[in-house]
Amino acid sequence: xxxxxxxxxxxxxxxxxxxxxxxxxxxxxxxxxxxxxxxxxxxxxxxxxxxxxxxxxxxxxxxxxxxxxxxxxxxxxxxxxxxxxxxxxxxxxxxxxxxxxxxxxxxxxxxxxxxxxxxxxxxxxxxxxxxxxxxxxxxxxxxxxxxxxxxxxxxxxxxxxxxxxxxxxxxxxxxxxxxxxxxxxxxxxxxxxxxxxxxxxxxxxxxxxxxxxxxxxxxxxxxxxxxxxxxxxxxxxxxxxxxxxxxxxxxxxxxxxxxxxxxxxxxxx
Ligand SMILES: [Zn+2]
Numbered sequence: 557x558x559x560x561x562x563x564x565x566x567x568x569x570x571x572x573x574x575x576x577x578x579x580x581x582x583x584x585x586x587x588x589x590x591x592x593x594x595x596x597x598x599x600x601x602x603x604x605x606x607x608x609x610x611x612x613x614x615x616x617x618x619x620x621x622x623x624x625x626x627x628x629x630x631x632x633x634x635x636x637x638x639x640x641x642x643x644x645x646x647x648x649x650x651x652x653x654x655x656x657x658x659x660x661x662x663x664x665x666x667x668x669x670x671x672x673x674x675x676x677x678x679x680x681x682x683x684x685x686x687x688x689x690x691x692x693x694x695x696x697x698x699x700x701x702x703x704x705x706x707x708x709x710x711x712x713x714x715x716x717x718x719x720x721x722x723x724x725x726x727x728x729x730x731x732x733x734x735x736x737x738x739x740x741x742x743x744x745x746x747x748x749x750x751x752x753x754x755x756x757x758x759x760x761x762x763x764x765x766x767x768x769x770x771x772x773x774x775x776x777x778x779x780x781x782x783x784x785x786x787x788x789x790x791x792x793x794x795x796x797x798x799x800x801x802x803x804x805x806x807x808x809x810x811x812x813x814x815x816x817x818x819x820x821x822x823x824x825x
Contacts, residue, residue, distance in 0.1 A: 558607060558627035558629070558632075558724070559607070559723065559725075559726060559760070560604070560606055560607060560687070560688050560721065560722020560724070560727075560760050561689065561722070561760045561761075561764050561769065562627070562767070562769070563604045563607050563608070563627060564604050564689045564722075564760075565764065565766075565767065566609060566627070566632075567602045567603050567609055569634075569635050570633055571602035571603070573635035573658070574599040574602065574611075574635075574654065574656055574659060575600070575602060576598070576599065577657065577658060577659070578596065578598050578599075578656065578657075579594045579596065579597050579656055580595060580655045580656060581594075581653075581654075582594035582595060582597075582652070582654050583652065583653040584652050584669075585650055586651050586652070586666075589669060589670075589671060594654065597614065597621075598613065598614045599612075599654075599656070600612040600613060600620070604687075604689070605684060605687050605690060605721060606685075606687050606717050607626060607628075607717065607722065608625075608668075608680065608681045609625045609633070610622050610681070611624075611625075612674055619673070620673065620674040621672065621673055621674060622671070622677050623669070624668060624671075624672060624677070624680045624681070625651075625652075625666040625667070625668065625669050626668040630665045631664065631666045632644060632645065632663075632664045633662070634661070634662050635661050636660045636661075636662065637658075637659065638657070638659070638660060640660075642660075642662055644662060644664055650663070651664065651665065651666040651669055668680070683718055684717050684721040685697070685698055685701050685716075685720040686698045686721065687721045687722055688720060688721065688722035688723065688757045688760045689722055689760055689761060689764065690721075695750060695753050696750075698753045701719040701720070702719050702743055702749055702753070706743050706744025707743070708742065709740050709741065709803065709804075710732065710739065710743050710752075711728060711732065711739030711740065711804070712804045713743050714728045714732075714756070715728055715804070720756070723756055725784070725806045725807070726769060726771075726781065727756055727759055727771070728808070729781075729783050729784040729808055729809045730771040730782055730783065730784055731756045733811060733814060734771070734782065735751065735755065736814055736815055736816075737752070737817070738810060738815040738816065738817035739810055739815070740817065741817045759771050768780060772792070783809040783810055783811060784809050785809065786798045786809060787799070791811040791813065791814060794811065796811055796812060798811055799811070
C-alpha cells in the first residue's frame with residue numbers, strides 16, 4: 557500500500573533514473589495531457605510531499621514545471637533500462653512514459669496527473685500538513701493541526717493529510733496499537749499527541765529505502781505488523797483476537813484489550 561515511505565522511495569527511484577537527463581520522448585495516456593510533449597525537457601529532480609510525487613522539469617525555454625502524480629491505492633512508477641521489458645503492470649494501465657538516454661520511466665494507474673508551473677505546486681500539495689519525511693517536518697505544527705478538531709476520532713485524524721502528510725491506513729493502525737490508543741478515541745482525549753506524531757515519523761523513516769513495510773522490526777512475511785491485516789489472529793502482546801471494522805472510509809484493525817477505549821456496543825470484528 558503506498559504510504560509516505562513508499563512514495564518517498566518512488567521519488568528516489570525516479571530521481572536516480574532521470575535527474576539531470578534530457579527527455580528524448582514522452583507519451584501521456586490521459587486526456588488532460590494527451591497533446592503534451594516533453595521531448596527536450598530536462599528533469600531537474602524528483603521529490604515527494606506526503607503521498608504526492610513531484611517531478612520537477614525545465615522546459616527548453618528554462619521555465620520550471622512540475623509533473624504531479626498521486627499513487628492513491630494502486631498507482632506505481634517503474635524505471636527500466638532502455639530496451640528492458642516493461643514488467644510492471646498491464647499495458648492498459650500505463651498513464652505516462654518518459655524516455656531518456658539512460659532510462660525509461662513508466663507510470664501505471666497514476667492519479668491526479670497534472671503539469672503545473674513549479675511556482676504553483678502548492679495548488680496541488682499546499683493544503684498538506686507537515687510531511688513526516690520532508691526536510692521541513694514540523695512536529696509542533698502537526699500537533700497543532702490535529703488538536704484543531706478535538707472531536708474527530710484519532711483514527712480519522714491521522715489519515716487526514718491536512719494534519720500531517722504521509723500516514724496511510726497501515727501506519728495509522730500500527731501507531732495506535734503501539735500507543736495503546738483506540739482508533740475511536742476523540743483527538744481531544746488522546747494522551748501525548750506529540751509522542752504519537754513522533755512515533756509515526758520514526759516508523760515511516762525506518763522504512764525508507766526498502767519496499768517491505770515493517771513496524772515490528774521483522775521483515776519476515778506475516779510478521780511485519782502488529783494489527784494491520786491480522787483480523788482474528790492473536791495479538792502479539794496479549795493473545796486477544798485482533799478486530800477489524802470500518803472507520804470512516806477505511807477499515808481499521810485494533811486489539812480491544814491493548815487499545816481499550818473502544819465503545820462496548822460495537823459488534824465483534
Ligand atoms: Zn493485545
